[in-house]
Amino acid sequence: MRQGMALLMKGNEAIAEAAIQAGCRLFYGYPITPSTEIPEYMAKKMKAVGGTYLQAESEVAAIYMVFGAGAVGERVMTGTSSPGFSLMQEGLSYLFAAEIPCVIVDVMRGGPGLGGLGPTQADYFQLTKGGGHGDYHAIVIAPSSVQEMVNLTKEAFDLADYYRNLVIIAVDGILGQMMEPVEFPPSEGRKLEPKTWAANGAEGRPKNNVISYYLTPELGEVENKRWGDKMSLIKENEQHFVEYEMDDADYAFVAFGTSARITETAVDMLREEGIKVGLYRPVTLWPFPEKGLLARVNQIKGWMSIELSAGQMVEDVKLVINGQAPVSFYGRQGGMTPEPEEVVAAFKAQLLGGAQV
Amino acid sequence: MRQGMALLMKGNEAIAEAAIQAGCRLFYGYPITPSTEIPEYMAKKMKAVGGTYLQAESEVAAIYMVFGAGAVGERVMTGTSSPGFSLMQEGLSYLFAAEIPCVIVDVMRGGPGLGGLGPTQADYFQLTKGGGHGDYHAIVIAPSSVQEMVNLTKEAFDLADYYRNLVIIAVDGILGQMMEPVEFPPSEGRKLEPKTWAANGAEGRPKNNVISYYLTPELGEVENKRWGDKMSLIKENEQHFVEYEMDDADYAFVAFGTSARITETAVDMLREEGIKVGLYRPVTLWPFPEKGLLARVNQIKGWMSIELSAGQMVEDVKLVINGQAPVSFYGRQGGMTPEPEEVVAAFKAQLLGGAQV
Amino acid sequence: MSFSMTKYIFAGFGGQGVLFIGKVMAQAGMISKQQVTWIPAYGPEMRGGTANCSVIISNKRIGSPTVAKPDIALVMNAASYHKFNQSVVPGGTLYVNSSMVPELPGRADIRIVRVPVNDIAHEIGEAKVANIVMLGVIQAISPTVSDDVLEKALIELAGKKPELAELNIRALNAGKEYAKSL
Amino acid sequence: MSFSMTKYIFAGFGGQGVLFIGKVMAQAGMISKQQVTWIPAYGPEMRGGTANCSVIISNKRIGSPTVAKPDIALVMNAASYHKFNQSVVPGGTLYVNSSMVPELPGRADIRIVRVPVNDIAHEIGEAKVANIVMLGVIQAISPTVSDDVLEKALIELAGKKPELAELNIRALNAGKEYAKSL
Amino acid sequence: MKAILTKTTGLTDRPFHYCPGCTHGIIHRLIGELLEEMNLIEKTIGVAPVGCSGFCEHYFSCDMIGAAHGRAVAVATGAKRARPDRFIFTYQGDGDGASIGLAETMSAAARGERITSIFVNNCIYGMTGGQMAPTSLIGQKTSTSPYGRDAETMGYPLDLPKVLTQIEGAVYVASVSVDSPQAIKEAKKVLRKAFQVQLDGLGYSFVSILSTCPTNWGVNPVEALEWLQTKMKPHFALGELKVPVVRGGNES
Amino acid sequence: MKAILTKTTGLTDRPFHYCPGCTHGIIHRLIGELLEEMNLIEKTIGVAPVGCSGFCEHYFSCDMIGAAHGRAVAVATGAKRARPDRFIFTYQGDGDGASIGLAETMSAAARGERITSIFVNNCIYGMTGGQMAPTSLIGQKTSTSPYGRDAETMGYPLDLPKVLTQIEGAVYVASVSVDSPQAIKEAKKVLRKAFQVQLDGLGYSFVSILSTCPTNWGVNPVEALEWLQTKMKPHFALGELKVPVVRGGNES
Amino acid sequence: MKNLVKINTERCKSCGLCVHACPKKILGIGEFANNKGYYVIEMKDQSKCIACAFCALICPDLVLEVYREEKGA
Amino acid sequence: MKNLVKINTERCKSCGLCVHACPKKILGIGEFANNKGYYVIEMKDQSKCIACAFCALICPDLVLEVYREEKGA
């Protein structure tokens, strides 16, 4: 990898390369469009760095291979797309409960069911509310450019190790397939504790168990409270977002990933018409960046969530705004993406026209 | 089954018996505590009625066996508990997209991970927001007594056939394991169309395909819109709830299943102290019964959601109340259940004390 | 009719049949047209671990089916004694299997009834009916259903095994007998 | 520097190399320090189905990477002509592979350039460089990057195959040549 | 004129979406012809996989159900138990049936489900663009074994039919190919027997068919036939590997 | 005094939660003893299943990972690829390894993963209270086969070790039992070989151990031993079913 | 004898399998491309055709139908 | 000879497997119940013990340890 100089790369490949540069030497996965460039890149590049690409027999097996590698304390990743991601839900719940650090990529495609190969963001609920059983959350990161896919992938591994929590990188099919110029600057990374908890062989120390069960409800509640405290800490420390033209905005869009890119153009178009509008772009989907939104509550007259879905994130926006301003929504589904012109029109109809979804 | 006269039955067995009485002749499942009495009852009773109990090799296989039986137009059911339910998420998304009627029981236990065997309601998000990929919803029904498990199970099969939508019966481990007297009154049932769409052999008609994919994003959007319209219709017609002491209430609890039973006692205790409080009990978790809540918005000074989780349904309550009154929460986790006294204390501290979660 | 509700906990280790006698009480309550609930609970061990059930018998609708503070608790082994001894409501009754629970400094605000049920069962010649013996003692001292209803419940639950029903009723009476001596 | 953004769509059926020439344009844009995006799209067929890619070259940050209304569209087969002919912005240019797309009543508000690229490629002796020939025509008529940058891009993408680069550049020049005749 | 070979009513008129020379199309035709010849079109329910053949619902003239990747056998089981009077087949790729769906295939075999699985083995994941399959050959270069499949780290090709012969409920197990007109005729014979085994209610019948993937093998369609003959055939047990002890097997 | 048999350091002091007479405990002891004797305690990572033995993390003295039901082999694979220098075993029930985890077991075998699976076959789902297992015998009454397992509708018991012998990457496959002191000694020998096969890096080693479930079989512990001997043994291939062609197998 | 091979050119994908399979080598890829852009198969000498149907047997895309002239027709 | 079988009564579950396995039939279920409520195993005649360790081999709960008296000790 020619460090420091720009390369034209697909988002999926950029994630894979960034993972390797972040010290990930284990990738377990099962091919699925539109995420397959990730395993393919790993299959090609892991060899040279002495790492392992292993094709699992299924996504279920893949996520539990990740479980095993994470449990022994190694950096590990898998990547998939919506249907495969659904098959991993039990595993995600287990990974959380066993507090195993790992990074999972979901390159979202058209659903539900087998659906289609087009880009969507319709796994938002599944990603952020816990598609698996029980009270848990993964840290969910949503880049919106290939360069950000590089930067955030490196950060994802640090977050996972720092909090002993699974981290999901959520992108739509366009970001996974799109090529943009990208650079790989050498990065610092966080200070991390040694993984003394790992089950990697009890040499000269008491044995470690990495497990996800509790023997009594009393213990179960203690564990759940401890996990709850950890999630509160993450909520406190790790809300990330980017604002575009927000400082003097009267109205604001909320969008992530590709829809944020499209909306950014819509903002430019509206600004050209002299309408003061901005874009609030969540970079973490969980924790949802409430703080930044709350800071704007008194300023913004109306909000509009733009999504490649029937409207999922809009619920989190409403939960934060809590009735203090209208919150509306515009989206496309099934693999379709809105044009900036549509977003502009929807904005005028719903917010300037005062209508509300 | 001695019709008309009361029997002492476990909730799980009551569901199984009700399913058979509703004409379900196919049960595919994989054992898991605390839901196992369902397959066990089916294994015992299906033979006599010429039905089939088949033990699948896994929950993944079970849900796709359900897919096959539903696709040919027969009434079919499966039952599981949280970890097994997580393994079914891909299947649920497929069942929705293929519009296959079926009934699935989730007897919730302690999570996340392997967790424990105690009762919880911590799968609420997974149940109602779509634990699988894509924009979809299952109809989710939450009985709170063994008798209701009978009545609603029969209704579940009608709902599934009527809307060609999967229906989930969600109960916690207590309801599954608890014995209460129960009766099986003969029931009418809805008027239902013949299943002309079913793939059951193209005798004297054009062939049928039961599929869950679309070949282009354009078609994908058309399909998703159609599904969206169906979900709107269900939202319009099928919001169900039960009110307890609500008519003159100043404050209200929101709770379902076992926590509703516990809260009912808390309401009695508070009423004895002269505090005007009531209980709003959602019977459908999806569609969440917004209408009934909205009808009380101007009446109720403060709401409190009581759950066997870290607080999941409370988000849906907040989305409806939308800032017009404080919405607070109290819950227990990991298999623990609150005592009515705790609920009373939490209510006084958070709502009478004015504090808010 | 006035409001009456009785809450029970039956506890012991697996195989001692505590879930069964709870079921008998619930069945009896149902036969006498009361509202009833029965909830089992198990420890993590596969067998020989602790098990218990909560039973409520009430003449009005039962809200919460869980029992934190039983009016009547039955403990068949030491572990269960330690787990539930404190939870009995003041004025309530704690029935203790004295064959397995050593004499211990007990609470003053509840009645503690110690019964050597294993030994009594031994005399009957069936170790496994110790639980029914204790049920007899309870029925004698703090009944919530009539004697014949309780017997009816035992017979119904014996299903197609009359000899079993007969044995159980013998054990029940042995318990009632013993109660007289208290 | 003033704001300039050019949007392309390159369409044809699989195997005609439309994704590749899109990539060449993007690479060239990047070499000339522009912002670029490249997005592929495939039809449902495994092979021989339609494929296309959207490319944007801009001197300022690119928001939306999707291209609904291209400034420049290239269609290598009839299906693609029908799909994209209407979407070209008024004043834009539509490049048509006349070896495969019959003469059709076209739009008056855009420039339509018909090139028999298959035949030209045939003359070069390599059917599969028809796409590069068309790239040459585009470069001659509506360039967004300099000639040498475009050649540099072709060479970079040929990687370790100089003979391939050489062939491509021959095709490119053939295209430019033909453009003169237009 | 006497029709020697004409289009079967077992297939619709919809053109196949497969790559030029892909033998999935030949296998489709054989199944369509048998459905017609055995008079099964109206009593058949086919189950499609996810894979290149994932759109075959549109090609067969019978009712079809589209399963999830790897779950065709589970879907077929659910359907057959619901309608034992129907003829039910699954059409699956090697990734679908031998990787993600391996437990389903093996378990249905163990249960002796009265269904027929047609397993199209092309040693690759075609649909997703040529990744390694459980059946990929040692040394075979794929997009996820770019340096060739190496037994040390990626294991050995799984010969599923051979494994299935060890399972009691799998009563008819055969492995054929479609690389020549003669082989195609033989494949049809074997498929007919497999169908008959189900109609006779004898148990699970499974036919593996070696098939080509010119696109992902990176060869032209004719070379692909040779690749199949010279590279694939030596590595997989061929022929009727298991026939019913009772009647059904020796019919045709 | 000379110690003939004393508690191994391979096990912790925590009392087992198993039912009286359940032979899971015997198998635990054999593994613990081998970990000690082969000096593996500090370099071993064990993977526990979900099943009655799902709490065995607390019994073995080595590091342990608790897998989900059926996924122990996948977890072990992930761990072994991460730490090839470690000795890694899975301990699984018959439901865990032959039903929900069947694809994982077979696929790891096909890949020749350098791990050792100990498969405890008691013909039942013990943990969940006695439901039918893929290994349950014809006619066996369980809570989900209350009228006895019937081959017509529920299929035949799956003899997993026999099937695994057909898979190239499975280099050591054996089936033993623990129903007598002699059998227990034999079982230990076989386990030692299986461990050695992994240490020699030869491939996947799999040991099936016939075990009792007095509780769910509804017999007392001593009767359970007889049940195993008279009912189970006739239905499963026993002994060393497959040994490495190269060295490793004939060590002890 | 005069046999007939009917060619449904729109379905042809120019794969060449029939050319390869024909024992008489009378099939070939022609100059004409169909709407999909494939240069379709063409019969070079129908008179040599023995109606063995190898071509139709191996054609993956149902392009070919083979008829034999009846005796004394 | 005088051998020794150590019994960790608190772990005993009264399953009887050792009783069944002992060739000398010198083990039996006793009268004393441990805290778990199990009537624990007891040694009826240590002097007859041949230290074959069958009991310890078959005991599933690590209750038994077997020692043999060294020659000339």
Ligand SMILES: Cc1ncc(C[n+]2csc(CCOP(=O)(O)OP(=O)(O)O)c2C)c(N)n1
């Ligand atoms: C759960 C899930 N995982 C992965 C995929 C992606 N996928 C589609 S088909 C396929 C494999 C195709 O190979 P094979 O089954 O051999 O069929 P072929 O295309 O080769 O005929 C994969 C991995 C998917 N659709 N769903």
Ligand SMILES: Cc1ncc(C[n+]2csc(CCOP(=O)(O)OP(=O)(O)O)c2C)c(N)n1
């Ligand atoms: C996904 C999932 N499905 C089902 C279960 C419930 N369950 C726990 S153990 C078990 C099977 C136990 O049988 P086996 O594997 O043979 O082990 P044994 O208890 O007999 O030793 C089942 C079905 C679970 N925990 N998770």
Ligand code: SF4
């Ligand atoms: S990719 Fe391979 S298997 Fe798929 S259609 Fe093309 S040639 Fe056939």
Ligand code: SF4
């Ligand atoms: S249930 Fe069976 S397998 Fe489980 S511990 Fe008890 S006896 Fe052993």
Ligand code: SF4
């Ligand atoms: S029928 Fe035979 S001879 Fe005639 S064209 Fe076809 S293959 Fe050639």
Ligand code: SF4
């Ligand atoms: S085999 Fe069929 S598709 Fe291929 S060239 Fe011949 S006619 Fe065309």
Ligand code: SF4
């Ligand atoms: S060592 Fe042998 S003889 Fe002594 S008690 Fe044990 S089994 Fe009996």
Ligand code: SF4
């Ligand atoms: S075998 Fe062990 S547990 Fe069983 S009775 Fe003997 S000593 Fe006790």
Ligand SMILES: [Mg+2]
């Ligand atoms: Mg394949």
Ligand SMILES: [Mg+2]
């Ligand atoms: Mg078992």
